[in-house]
Amino acid sequence: AVSALDSQSSHETTILPGLINIAAFIPGVATEGDADFEKATKESIAAGFSMIRILPMGVGNSITDAAALNTALSNTKSAHADFNFSVAATSDNDAQLRELTNKVASLFIPFNHLSGNINKVAKVTGHFGVWPEHKPIMTDAKTTDLASILLLASLHNRKIHVTSVTTKDDITLIALSKEKGLAVTCDVSVYALFFTQEDFPECSVLPTVEDQKALWQNMNIIDCFSIGSLPYQLAHDLKQKPLASVGIADALPLLCTAISEGRLTVADIIARLHENPKNIFDLHDQPDSSVEIEIGRPYIAEESDVWSPLVGRTLKGVVKRVTFQGKTVALDGQVSSDGTLGKDWSAWMPHTVVPQLSSPSIAQFD
Amino acid sequence: AVSALDSQSSHETTILPGLINIAAFIPGVATEGDADFEKATKESIAAGFSMIRILPMGVGNSITDAAALNTALSNTKSAHADFNFSVAATSDNDAQLRELTNKVASLFIPFNHLSGNINKVAKVTGHFGVWPEHKPIMTDAKTTDLASILLLASLHNRKIHVTSVTTKDDITLIALSKEKGLAVTCDVSVYALFFTQEDFPECSVLPTVEDQKALWQNMNIIDCFSIGSLPYQLAHDLKQKPLASVGIADALPLLCTAISEGRLTVADIIARLHENPKNIFDLHDQPDSSVEIEIGRPYIAEESDVWSPLVGRTLKGVVKRVTFQGKTVALDGQVSSDGTLGKDWSAWMPHTVVPQLSSPSIAQFD
Ligand SMILES: [Zn+2]
Ligand SMILES: [Zn+2]
Ligand SMILES: [Zn+2]
Ligand SMILES: [Zn+2]
Ligand SMILES: [Zn+2]
Ligand SMILES: [Zn+2]
Ligand SMILES: [Zn+2]
Ligand SMILES: [Zn+2]
Numbered sequence: 204a205v206s207a208l209d210s211q212s213s214h215e216t217t218i219l220p221g222l223i224n225i226a227a228f229i230p231g232v233a234t235e236g237d238a239d240f241e242k243a244t245k246e247s248i249a250a251g252f253s254m255i256r257i258l259p260m261g262v263g264n265s266i267t268d269a270a271a272l273n274t275a276l277s278n279t280k281s282a283h284a285d286f287n288f289s290v291a292a293t294s295d296n297d298a299q300l301r302e303l304t305n306k307v308a309s310l311f312i313p314f315n316h317l318s319g320n321i322n323k324v325a326k327v328t329g330h331f332g333v334w335p336e337h338k339p340i341m342t343d344a345k346t347t348d349l350a351s352i353l354l355l356a357s358l359h360n361r362k363i364h365v366t367s368v369t370t371k372d373d374i375t376l377i378a379l380s381k382e383k384g385l386a387v388t389c390d391v392s393v394y395a396l397f398f399t400q401e402d403f404p405e406c407s408v409l410p411t412v413e414d415q416k417a418l419w420q421n422m423n424i425i426d427c428f429s430i431g432s433l434p435y436q437l438a439h440d441l442k443q444k445p446l447a448s449v450g451i452a453d454a455l456p457l458l459c460t461a462i463s464e465g466r467l468t469v470a471d472i473i474a475r476l477h478e479n480p481k482n483i484f485d486l487h488d489q490p491d492s493s494v495e496i497e498i499g500r501p502y503i504a505e506e507s508d509v510w511s512p513l514v515g516r517t518l519k520g521v522v523k524r525v526t527f528q529g530k531t532v533a534l535d536g537q538v539s540s541d542g543t544l545g546k547d548w549s550a551w552m553p554h555t556v557v558p559q560l561s562s563p564s565i566a567q568f569d
Numbered sequence: 570a571v572s573a574l575d576s577q578s579s580h581e582t583t584i585l586p587g588l589i590n591i592a593a594f595i596p597g598v599a600t601e602g603d604a605d606f607e608k609a610t611k612e613s614i615a616a617g618f619s620m621i622r623i624l625p626m627g628v629g630n631s632i633t634d635a636a637a638l639n640t641a642l643s644n645t646k647s648a649h650a651d652f653n654f655s656v657a658a659t660s661d662n663d664a665q666l667r668e669l670t671n672k673v674a675s676l677f678i679p680f681n682h683l684s685g686n687i688n689k690v691a692k693v694t695g696h697f698g699v700w701p702e703h704k705p706i707m708t709d710a711k712t713t714d715l716a717s718i719l720l721l722a723s724l725h726n727r728k729i730h731v732t733s734v735t736t737k738d739d740i741t742l743i744a745l746s747k748e749k750g751l752a753v754t755c756d757v758s759v760y761a762l763f764f765t766q767e768d769f770p771e772c773s774v775l776p777t778v779e780d781q782k783a784l785w786q787n788m789n790i791i792d793c794f795s796i797g798s799l800p801y802q803l804a805h806d807l808k809q810k811p812l813a814s815v816g817i818a819d820a821l822p823l824l825c826t827a828i829s830e831g832r833l834t835v836a837d838i839i840a841r842l843h844e845n846p847k848n849i850f851d852l853h854d855q856p857d858s859s860v861e862i863e864i865g866r867p868y869i870a871e872e873s874d875v876w877s878p879l880v881g882r883t884l885k886g887v888v889k890r891v892t893f894q895g896k897t898v899a900l901d902g903q904v905s906s907d908g909t910l911g912k913d914w915s916a917w918m919p920h921t922v923v924p925q926l927s928s929p930s931i932a933q934f935d
Binding site: 328347348351352353354355357358375376379380383 | 716719
C-alpha cells in the first residue's frame with residue numbers, strides 16, 4: 204500500500220516501543236475454527252502492535268464462560284503478536300466468572316448489551332462482588348449507563364476503564380469524574396479522532412463534528428488510543444467487507460499525520476499506545492519489540508486487500524519496520540512473521556500481592 | 570371513620586409536632602380551576618400534616634414554568650395547611666428555571682419522565698448548572714437512572730433527595746452511597762411499608778414482599794416517610810376513584826399500629842415526619858402546631874368518602890386532635906379548619922448565606 208516509499212530514504216525515522224491495542228475486535232473470536240484471530244494478529248504486527256487485548260465480544264459469539272474461552276484459545280495456534288483474552292459479563296454469569304478469573308486478563312462489562320435490562324445496576328454489583336479487586340474491568344457503557352457504572356465502580360472502590368468514548372457528553376463526564384478523584388481511565392478509537400458522521404452519514408456510531416472536537420479538546424483526559432470495533436462497524440455500515448483486519452493498519456499513519464500537522468506529539472502516542480495501556484492493564488514488558496516510523500513525507504494511500512476509508516487521501520506517516528522479540532517481522536509493509544512468536548498472556552499476573560493491598564491508587568469517596 | 574372511639578377516654582395519648590408530608594401528590598396541581606389542592610390540604614390537616622411539599626408532577630399537567638406555577642398558585646385560595654411548590658425539570662427548561670429559583674422551594678427531577686430520553690445525563694448536568702447550590706433537589710429516579718443521578722449529584726457537590734424508594738436494589742444502593750459519604754437522603758411512601766404486590770397484584774409500583782422486607786431492614790437509611798403518589802396509583806390500578814385525598818388519612822394509623830406492634834418507635838416517626846423533613850428541605854418552623862395521637866386501642870377501619878385499602882382491617886392508632894397555629898383544626902376526625910390558616914412558603918429562604926458557604930454537609934469525592 205505504500206509502494207511510493209523507499210526504505211533506504213534519508214528522512215528521519217522515529218523508534219517507538221512495541222505498541223499495544225487495548226481493544227482488538229475479532230468478529231469470530233468465539234466461533235470454532237474461525238481464522239479471524241490469525242488475520243488480526245498478522246495485521247496488528249505489520250501495523251506495529253506487538254500486544255493486543257482481545258475484546259470478548261464477537262459477532263454472534265462472545266467469551267462468557269469457560270467453553271467459549273476454550274474455543275477462542277483453539278483459534279490461536281498461529282499468533283503473530285502477543286495477546287490476552289477477557290471475559291464478558293452477562294446478566295447471570297457472575298458465578299461462572301469465579302472459575303475464569305485466573306484464566307483471563309480482565310472483565311468486560313458490555314453495559315448496553317446485558318440481556319435482561321430490567322436491573323442492570325444490581326447485575327453489575329454482582330459482578331463486582333465476584334471479580335478480584337486487583338484485576339482490570341473495562342466497559343463500553345455510554346450516557347446514563349456510563350454514569351451508573353462509574354458510581355458503582357466508585358462505591359465498590361474499583362478502577363474502571365471506559366473503552367471507545369465517542370461523545371462530548373461522555374468525555375466531559377469522565378473529565379469531571381477524574382477531576383473528583385474517581386479511578387476511571389478511558390480510550391478513544393483512532394477512527395473516532397479522524398472520522399465523523401459528517402464524513403460518513405451512514406455510520407451513526409461515529410462521533411459528530413462537535414463530539415470529535417470535544418475529544419481533541421480533552422486529549423489530556425484520553426489515556427489510551429485503541430482500534431476497537433469502530434472500523435469494523437464503519438465498514439459494515441458502508442456495505443464494505445467488514446474484516447477482522449479493517450482499521451488496524453490505518454492507526455499509525457493517521458496518528459503520525461496528526462504529528463506532522465502539530466496536533467499530536469510522539470510522546471502523546473507513546474503514552475497512549477504503550478505506557479498507559481501497560482500500566483492500566485498490568486501488561487507484561489516487551490523489551491525487544493519496537494516500531495520504526497517515518498513522519499512527514501506525504502504519500503497517497505492506495506487500495507489493498509483490506510478496505511480502508513483512507514484510500515486516496517494524503518498521509519504523512521508510515522510504519523517502516525516492526526521488530527518483535529528482536530526479530531524484524533515487518534519491513535515496509537511486508538510481513539515476515541511466521542505466526543510462532545505470539546504468546547497467550549491471558550493468565551499472566553503482574554505482581555504477587557495480597558488483593559487488599561493491590562489497589563493503592565484507587566480514590567476513595569470519603 | 571373512628572366512631573368507636575371516645576375522645577374523653579383514659580387511654581394514653583402522645584403529642585407529636587406538626588407533621589410534614591414532603592411529597593404531596595395533587596393530580597390537578599397545574600390545572601386551572603382545579604379543586605384538588607383544597608381537598609388535599611383539608612385531608613392533610615385532618616391527618617396531622619400541617620405542612621405539605623407539593624410534587625410538581627400532576628396528572629396531565631406539571632409545574633415546569635412560570636405560567637404553570639401561577640396556575641397552581643391560583644388554586645390555593647383556600648389552604649388548610651402550609652405548603653410550598655416545586656418546579657419539575659424537563660429536557661429543555663433549564664433556562665426557564667433561572668426565573669423560578671426564588672419562587673419555588675425545590676427542583677424536582679422526574680428522571681424517568683424527562684422527554685427526549687436520548688441523553689438524560691447531559692440534561693441533568695444542565696439543570697445542576699442552573700439551580701442554586703443551596704436549594705434542595707429531589708428525584709424519583711430508580712435503578713440505573715438512580716445510580717446515574719447519584720453520580721452526577723456527587724460530581725457537582727449537590728445534595729439530592731430520592732423520593733418514594735420501593736425496591737431492595739435502590740435502598741441498597743442508597744445505603745452504600747451513604748456509607749461512602751455521598752450527600753443523599755431518601756423517603757419511602759407509607760403505603761410501600763405496609764402494602765405489597767402480593768396484597769395487590771394489580772399494582773406493579775408497590776414493592777414486592779422481598780423489597781418491602783429490605784425497606785424495613787434498612788429503616789436507618791430511610792430519612793423520611795411520605796405519602797407520595799403511591800396511594801393514588803394503587804387506587805387507580807384497583808379501579809377505585811383516585812382522589813387527591815387518597816392515602817393521607819391512612820398514614821398515622823398505619824405507623825401507630827406499627828408502633829403498638831413494636832416495629833417502630835414514636836421517635837422514628839417524629840424523625841421521619843418532622844425533624845428530617847425540616848432539616849433536609851430547609852422548612853420553616855411551626856411552633857404552635859401539634860398532633861395528638863392515641864396508640865394501642867384496636868378498632869376496625871370503616872368506609873368513608875375516600876377509598877382506602879384499610880377498610881375492614883384492625884388498626885391500633887388514631888389521630889385525636891390536630892392543632893395548627895394554636896387552634897384546634899381537627900378533633901376525632903371532624904375538621905374545623907376554614908381554609909384560611911394555610912400559607913404559601915414556596916419562596917421562603919431559611920438562611921441568608923452566600924451560596925458557597927451554604928452546603929457544609931456535602932461530602933466531597935476527593
Ligand atoms: Zn525519506
Ligand atoms: Zn470470521
Ligand atoms: Zn462492594
Ligand atoms: Zn515500555
Ligand atoms: Zn382510650
Ligand atoms: Zn382534579
Ligand atoms: Zn458542577
Ligand atoms: Zn420541630
